[in-house]
Every structure is written in structure tokens, then in C-alpha cells.
Amino acid sequence: MNLSQYPVLAPRAGGQAWRPSPASERLAGGVPQAPLPAGQRPAQPLPDPSDWTFELIERYHAAIAATAGRFGLDTYPNQLEVISAEQMMDAYSSGGMPVGYRHWSYGKDFLATERSYRRGHMGLAYEIVINSNPCISYLMEENTTAMQALVIAHAAYGHNSFFKNNYLFGMWTDAGSIIDYLVYARDFVAQCEERHGVETVEQWLDSCHALSNLGVDRYRRPSRKNLARERAEREQREAYAQQQVNELWRTLPTRPGKDSALPGNERFPREPEENLLYFVEKNAPLMEPWQREIVRIVRKIAQYFYPQRQTQVMNEGWATFWHYTLLNTMYDEGWLTDGVMIEWLSSHTNVIYQPPAGHRAYSGINPYALGFAMYRDIRRICQEPTDEDRHWFPDLAGTPWLPALHHAMQNFKDESFVGQYLSPQLMRDMRLFSIHDDASQRELLVSAIHNEEGYRTLRQTLSQQYDLGAREPNIQVWNVNLRGDRGLTLRHIRHQGRPLTSDVQEVLKHAARLWGFGVQLESVNADGETPTLVYAVPAPPA
Amino acid sequence: MALHIIDRRLSGKNKSVGNRERFVRRYKQQIAEAVQRAVGKREIRHIEQAETVTIPRKDIREPLFRHGQGGVSDTVHPGNSEHVRGDRIARPQGGAGSGSGSQASNSGEGEDDFTFTLSKEEFMELFFEDLALPRLLRTHIASTQQYRLRRAGYSHDGTPQNLALLRTMGGALGRRIALTRAPQRELKQLQAQLDALLEQDDGTSEPLIELRQRIEALQARIARVAFLDPIDLRFRSRTRVPDPSNQAVMFCLMDVSGSMDQARKDLAKRFFILLYLFLTRHYEKIDIVFIRHHTQAAEVSEDEFFHSQETGGTMVSSALVLLDQTMRARYPAGDWNIYVAQASDGDNFTDDNAQCASLLAERILPQVRYYAYVQVVQEEQGLWHAYRQLARQHAHFALRKASTAGEIYPVFRDLFKKEGVAV
Numbered sequence: 001m002n003l004s005q006y007p008v009l010a011p012r013a014g015g016q017a018w019r020p021s022p023a024s025e026r027l028a029g030g031v032p033q034a035p036l037p038a039g040q041r042p043a044q045p046l047p048d049p050s051d052w053t054f055e056l057i058e059r060y061h062a063a064i065a066a067t068a069g070r071f072g073l074d075t076y077p078n079q080l081e082v083i084s085a086e087q088m089m090d091a092y093s094s095g096g097m098p099v100g101y102r103h104w105s106y107g108k109d110f111l112a113t114e115r116s117y118r119r120g121h122m123g124l125a126y127e128i129v130i131n132s133n134p135c136i137s138y139l140m141e142e143n144t145t146a147m148q149a150l151v152i153a154h155a156a157y158g159h160n161s162f163f164k165n166n167y168l169f170g171m172w173t174d175a176g177s178i179i180d181y182l183v184y185a186r187d188f189v190a191q192c193e194e195r196h197g198v199e200t201v202e203q204w205l206d207s208c209h210a211l212s213n214l215g216v217d218r219y220r221r222p223s224r225k226n227l228a229r230e231r232a233e234r235e236q237r238e239a240y241a242q243q244q245v246n247e248l249w250r251t252l253p254t255r256p257g258k259d260s261a262l263p264g265n266e267r268f269p270r271e272p273e274e275n276l277l278y279f280v281e282k283n284a285p286l287m288e289p290w291q292r293e294i295v296r297i298v299r300k301i302a303q304y305f306y307p308q309r310q311t312q313v314m315n316e317g318w319a320t321f322w323h324y325t326l327l328n329t330m331y332d333e334g335w336l337t338d339g340v341m342i343e344w345l346s347s348h349t350n351v352i353y354q355p356p357a358g359h360r361a362y363s364g365i366n367p368y369a370l371g372f373a374m375y376r377d378i379r380r381i382c383q384e385p386t387d388e389d390r391h392w393f394p395d396l397a398g399t400p401w402l403p404a405l406h407h408a409m410q411n412f413k414d415e416s417f418v419g420q421y422l423s424p425q426l427m428r429d430m431r432l433f434s435i436h437d438d439a440s441q442r443e444l445l446v447s448a449i450h451n452e453e454g455y456r457t458l459r460q461t462l463s464q465q466y467d468l469g470a471r472e473p474n475i476q477v478w479n480v481n482l483r484g485d486r487g488l489t490l491r492h493i494r495h496q497g498r499p500l501t502s503d504v505q506e507v508l509k510h511a512a513r514l515w516g517f518g519v520q521l522e523s524v525n526a527d528g529e530t531p532t533l534v535y536a537v538p539a540p541p542a
Numbered sequence: 543m544a545l546h547i548i549d550r551r552l553s554g555k556n557k558s559v560g561n562r563e564r565f566v567r568r569y570k571q572q573i574a575e576a577v578q579r580a581v582g583k584r585e586i587r588h589i590e591q592a593e594t595v596t597i598p599r600k601d602i603r604e605p606l607f608r609h610g611q612g613g614v615s616d617t618v619h620p621g622n623s624e625h626v627r628g629d630r631i632a633r634p635q636g637g638a639g640s641g642s643g644s645q646a647s648n649s650g651e652g653e654d655d656f657t658f659t660l661s662k663e664e665f666m667e668l669f670f671e672d673l674a675l676p677r678l679l680r681t682h683i684a685s686t687q688q689y690r691l692r693r694a695g696y697s698h699d700g701t702p703q704n705l706a707l708l709r710t711m712g713g714a715l716g717r718r719i720a721l722t723r724a725p726q727r728e729l730k731q732l733q734a735q736l737d738a739l740l741e742q743d744d745g746t747s748e749p750l751i752e753l754r755q756r757i758e759a760l761q762a763r764i765a766r767v768a769f770l771d772p773i774d775l776r777f778r779s780r781t782r783v784p785d786p787s788n789q790a791v792m793f794c795l796m797d798v799s800g801s802m803d804q805a806r807k808d809l810a811k812r813f814f815i816l817l818y819l820f821l822t823r824h825y826e827k828i829d830i831v832f833i834r835h836h837t838q839a840a841e842v843s844e845d846e847f848f849h850s851q852e853t854g855g856t857m858v859s860s861a862l863v864l865l866d867q868t869m870r871a872r873y874p875a876g877d878w879n880i881y882v883a884q885a886s887d888g889d890n891f892t893d894d895n896a897q898c899a900s901l902l903a904e905r906i907l908p909q910v911r912y913y914a915y916v917q918v919v920q921e922e923q924g925l926w927h928a929y930r931q932l933a934r935q936h937a938h939f940a941l942r943k944a945s946t947a948g949e950i951y952p953v954f955r956d957l958f959k960k961e962g963v964a965v
Contacts, residue, residue, distance in 0.1 A: 054547060054549075057547060058545070058547065061545055061547075065545070077545070077546075078545050078546070079545075079546040079547075079548065080545070080546065080547045080548070081547075081548045081549075081550045082547070082548070082549045082550060082551055083550045083551060084551045087550065087551070087557070089558070090557040090558045093558055093561070094557070094558070094561075102560045102561055102564060103561060103564065104561065104564040104565040104567075104568045105561075105565075105604055106558065106561040107558060107560075107561030107562040107563070107564050107565030107566070108565050108602060108656070110558040110561060110562055111562065111565065111656075111658035111659075112656065112658065114658070114659075115657060115658050115659060118659075134546065141551055198564070202564065202568075206604070209604060210604065210605050210606060213606060213607065214607065354620055354621070355621070356620060356621020356622075356623065357619035357620060357621050357622070358621070359621070362619075362621075364619075365618070365619070365620060430620045430621070431620060431621050431622040431623070432618050432619070432620055432622065433618070433619060433622035433625055434616055434617065434618045434619070435616070435617050435618075435619060435631075436614070436616050437614065437615045437616070437617065437633075438614045439611070439612040439613055439614070442633070443630040443631060443632055443633060444630065444631045444632075444633055445628070445629070445630055445631075446625045446626070446627055446628065446629040446630075446631065447616065447627065448627055449622055449625060449626060449627055450622065451627075453627070454627060458618060461616045461617070461618050462618040464616065465616075465617060465618060471609075472607070472608075472609075473607045473608065473609055475607055492607075494613070495609075495613075496613050496614040496615065497612070497613035497614055498609045498610070498612060498613030498614070498615065499609075499610045499611075499612050499613060500607060500608065500609065500610055501607075501608045501609070501610040502610070503603070503605040503606060503607070503608060504607065506603075506605035507605045507606065507607055510605070
């Protein structure tokens, strides 16, 4: 056994536990213009018994890592964890996170997953990967050797490099500290449960969860902290926040010239606030310090998942593209047997299958299919551009494909990625068409199809479809009645006249619990005129 | 590239148990109702099994702000085979094509209820929740041979696995300090003298050599103090304390006469199965005596009680006589908490009813903690009337009727509910 593969066991010469391999040293120069040349062709392909062993996983991993290095994939260190199906279900129901605070809704997810798995309605996904440093990928013990290879290529190199290099993840999440933060969150919630009772905390979490989609900073990015700092700052923050809140709500008369008072007719906050949880955490008058901290925890975790929600097509497409490319390259170079190829290709085709609209299995566009096709298409445009491609992508056509692909991965989110790279060729291949659904009309209208006059409309519509801002209702904190009953007014700006579901009242009740006083929601058109009151919820009983 | 492979299969299984528990607790009401419904429908032998529970999905929804149906939306779909721009299509009724896929089904109606499976343990837990044997008392200690081990400080001897390491080492340290304190002090003084002499002397004078010898002797003395001495050893000690037991016995009396047809027997058996499961799960040490009777009563094994087909006429008092004899012979009321559960269709020889009542009132009821009678038909006959008289006079005599399988469980709960708990 080669000890150098176990950094922990290896003698720590000079304190350097992680010894970078030659592959990662080469990376320092950035993405190569073309794949680096292959090493020596192996005498025979890697063995492919259906049962994997740890030794085999190591050998496959080494081969995949070397290949990935030649394509310039830059990743966090990898940590592969072998888990059982049951543990996979555990991981599923906690959003894929290895630790998390306790809440009944995760129990619900677990029960639902367990049931559909037991009844064979659904196979478990064969991988879960966590955006952390080192990057944790789960390998299920039921997988065959071929499937483990597929998962390693897909998760440990595809997703991993995406997490490390996409700008959204870089700005909004901190892979190095997320596990620490989750541990901190779990411990804190457990402490609160001990001190204030499980049910009290549960109710509070329910309310926070109801607003978690609105607990995200869309423009300002969060700062980075480690566990120790997070703990130390909490107490300071609690004391300080309480002080701030008191200041806002103070009832002492103002001394002329010394204190500044808000003019009676000015709104508070002056600018609408998009991050509802943040606003509540900082300004709710009656919240206990522990309640503020829980609001903050839910907010932080929602923020952590925010980039994932915005890059589904890109992320899955990237991982799928790379497992496809890496494993095919390895096959061409004699590393893989035919059996392994057939097996992973069968899973691969299942994953990227896109049923046509109207098909029994159709439920929207498959992000794996779209993402995979788009990356393949970018490569095609670079390598074999047609006249049409030269016209549509003058900057892209004929350039080296590897840097172009990395650029596309690093600097976009789903919305802009589709807007930038969806080509007429792909629209024709997927036979895309768009439907205009106006509730006031009796019939649906086909507004564009895959032809010359439809390309731009299609591309724009699809791009819009991935815009979180349009997909989720736009609701902001509009005003607080500082002088009167302290009621909070939220404003919903209707996107294309789309109303909210009947859940609104329930959500507002949760908002009222957090705020501590009455909450009302008004709705305006996109032009911001004529607000109409949708719902009002009175203050929760004390 | 650096790689860790970690085998997690053996660690942290059932990480979701806490979450699952919270879910079950939150929806206890609905789940308990489902459990009740389920048990009425079950075959006797399947009573102790996992159960699938269904909760309406709207009850467990987590509300979020979402876009509803209506307004204007533009969506892109793949797989166009027949449309050109400007085509008008009839609006599909729900499902694919109408909204943007999964969103449409989230807000649409016709969702399934939320269904999941309670494990056998969880099921039984809910099933027998808040039940207890009424009026259970701690009977006296003398008759029991049960002891419990309790921590009782430290002792000087014991077995090596009970060695209290911290205590031992602490004691050893103290002893070492105590025994070397005086020599250490002396050693220090001598050392100081030696240093002083060395400054003037060349190191060969008489007092110097003597001093050196004394220092060596002292050092040897200090070194002789053992690091760990047998007298330092301390062991965790445990002592046996008698465990006052609440030993209890349950007599199950079942009528198997000819008038008890298959359906009635089934009801009675259901009742006893519940009782049996409840007792065996909740009380570690409990005796259960099965008595079966037609015109003659016999004490039988558990297996015979539930499965035998024997039948005949009816003479309830026969069972009561046997009960009384057994009770007096084997379970003196001073040492035992005695419970009786009786099930019958109430069909008895008319002459026998009075004898039953007097047997109960005079000999049995004064001895027992609780007597529960379940009649598996609605019709009230002589035995019921006689028993009802008794129930008025004796608070610990309860009688109920249950004529369908669905009623058995509520009646059972009613009979054995904990005090102060609503059924």
C-alpha cells in the first residue's frame, strides 16, 4: 500500500500533510489551451468486478484524477465517503448536508423518501456532493465499480470544480467554513430546545422556514467567518442588536437639537428591504436574543443554498459533461473495459433523457439534459463552427474549446448562461417552442418556435424562466408603522400579473409571529401604482 | 491530488431518527386516529405489526410565498412536433404543458395524501400510550429475591476492571508528597550548604564528603518511595440493595361456551391479545394466568387460550371458583397486585348469576386491585344485571360492552387509561 495516498498516516515531514501531486502543480498556470497529452497507455484496463473494493476505488480515482488534471479541472481536495442506502436517505432528507439542526420537516422528507424508495417508486440518486472544503462526495455501497467511477468523475471532479470556480459560489458561500457553521447551528438549536422547550423552538423555526426564500441577500455578499469567531461574535451581536432595536423604538421625548427624530411621514425603512429575515432580525422589537440568532441561522443557511438554486442547469450540465468526457477519454486511452462503459452509459442516457412536451413523463426541461447539451454545443461551436455559429458567436467560434468552456462555467448563472450560449442549432435539436399563457384568454398561444424569427424570443424566454427573481414572487419590506401599532407592511410587486397562492395568509401568520405585531401584504402592478391590500394578519397573542 | 476515502457505513446510521420523532410527535393526533382505525380492521395475529399511516397533505404543508395560477406566463418546452408560431392550443386540464412543469403540480389539486409507515415499535408505543394498570401498589419487600446494584463509593479491594484510576493516582500522588516532604526539605538545606562550601573549598575536605554522603542517602530514601503502592488502589464499589417489586398478576377469564360463536370469540380474543401485548410490553415482571371456561373451568397455557377450539355449555361461576382457588393458593393478596379481566357474551345459567355475584362480592373483589368485565354483545342478560349491581358498590369493578371489532380498542383504552388522561 502506498502510504502517500493517506496524508494522515504519512509522516508529516515539515508539517506538510497535503502533498500536491504533479497534476495539481501543473494547474497553477491556469486552464490549458488544449488537453495535455496522455501519459503512458496502461498495459491492460482497470479491472471491473461488479463489487468494488477500496483499493479499486483508489485506482479508479487516481486514473480519473490524472485525466481531469490534463483538462485543467481545478478542484478542492476530495473526500469520498462510502455510505449505505439508509444513510443516503438520511442525507437526502437533510438537504444533503452532513449535519443539521433537528426539525420535523426533515423527518417528513425522510419518511417520504423512505417510502418511495421502499416501494420502488424511485431509485436513490447515486451521488450527493457537498460544497465544502475538502469537497465531500458520497458513494453508495450498493453501487457497482462502474457506477463508483461514474460518481467520482461526476461529483468529485465535475461538481467539485464547479463549486470552486463558479463566481456565485465564490462570492456567496464559504466552502471552508460551512461544516463548522452547520455544527454551530445544530448545537445552538439544541441548546435553545433545552432551555426554551422543543415546541417553542419548533414553532419559531417553522416561521423562519416559511420566510426562508426571502432571507437572502441578492446583491450584498456575506462576510466569511470560522466557527470560533462565529461563537465569539454571537454574544456581542446579541447585546448590540438588542440595544439597536431599543434605540429605534425608544419612546422618550426627543430633545430639540440633540436627538434626531424621524419625520412623521417618512417611511421606515427608507428603501424597501428585500431580505425579510434580515430586516426582522435587526428590527423586531420584542424578539429574544436566542430568537434573533435562530433567524440568523436560517437566513445564513438559505443564503448558502442560494447559488445552488441559481445554477442548477450549469452545475448539473457541467458535472455531466465532465463525467462523459473524462470517462470517454479514459476509454479511448485503454483504461476502461467495455463492460464499464456500457454500464455507465446506460445510466448516463437515463439521466440526460428529455421527454418531449405532452409525454407522460414530461415535467419541464431536464436540467441535466439542457446543461449537458449546452456545454457539448459550446465545444462544438469552438471546434467545428458553421456559418450560422460564426454569425451568432463571433467571439467563440473557432477558439480553443477548453478555456472557452471554463469561462462559460466560471462567470455565469443559469439565466445569463442560457441568454449567452443557447445556440440556434441546439434550439432546433431540442425542438424548443414557447407558450404564452394568458389566464384571461381561453387558449394558449404558441409564441415562438425553433425558426429564424423565433430564436431570439425563445432564448430570452428560456433565460427568463431561470431567473429566480421572476420565478419567485417579489416581496419586500415596505413600511413599518413606527408611530402607531408597529404594523409591518410588505409589498408584493406582481410579475406579469401573477397572483400568489392561497398560502399567503399562513405565511403572513408566520411573519407576524416573527415580527411580533400585525403584518399586512399589499400588492402592486409592475409599474408600482395603486397598491391593493391583499391580506392583513393581526398581532399574534402575546 | 490528495484523497481521503472514509468508510461511513458503520457510523451514524439513523441520523434522521430525531427528525422522524419530531414529525411523529407533531402529528400525533392524526397518527393516533389512524392507529385506532387500523387496529379495528386487523387480523388478530397481525395486531402487533408496523402500520401505514396516511395524513392529508394539506395538514403538513409548509407554507411559502409562491406564484399561483393566473396572470401571464411564458414558458419554453422541448419536443415541438406540430406547432408553428401563432398556433392556439386548448388549455390542458392540469399536468404537463399548462404551467412550468413541477410548479404546476405543486399548486395544483389532486395531490396524494402523505403516507408513511410507522415502525412496529412506534406503532405499539402509540397504541398503548397513556395506559397503565390502575391502583398498582408496591407490595412488601420480603417476598422478593430481587436486588439491584447501586454505586456505593470506593473500596480498597475489588476486581481490576473496577479500578478507579483517577482516585488511585490522586491518592498515590498525595502519599508520595506526604512521604517525601521532610527529606526534600532537608535535601534542599544540605544542597545549599554544599553549594556554600564548594565556593570556598576545593572539593576534598572532610565536611564536604560527609555532606555528599548525606545527600546521596536522602536521595536514595526519596527514590525508595514507590510511585504506586498497593495501599493507593481504589475500586469502584457497588452494593446490592433490595428492589421493592410491584409484582402483579393478571387473570384472564374467557368464556368459550357454545353460545360464543366464532365472531364473539374473535372479539374476546382481540381484547385479551391487546391486554397481553400491553402487559408484556409495559411490565417487566408480570404473571399472567389464563383461565378458560364453559361448564368447567381450566387453567391453560397461553397458546391453548388463544388457539384451542374446545367448547360446551356455560357456567361462569366455575371460572370464578377456580380463580378464587388459584389466587389464594399462589398469589396472596398481601404480596401481589391482582388484576382480573373477564370476557363473555353474558349468556349464563340463570341460577348461576346470583352465585357469581356473591362469589365476587365476598371472596374475590376484596382481594383484587381491579376487575374489568367486557361483554362482547349488546344484549343485556342476567349476568350483566348482576354485575351492574356490583359495579355500583365497588369502585374497582368496571364493566363495558363491545360488539364490533372497532369498539374493542376504545373499550380497552377506557378500561386501562392512566388516571387524569382523557381517552
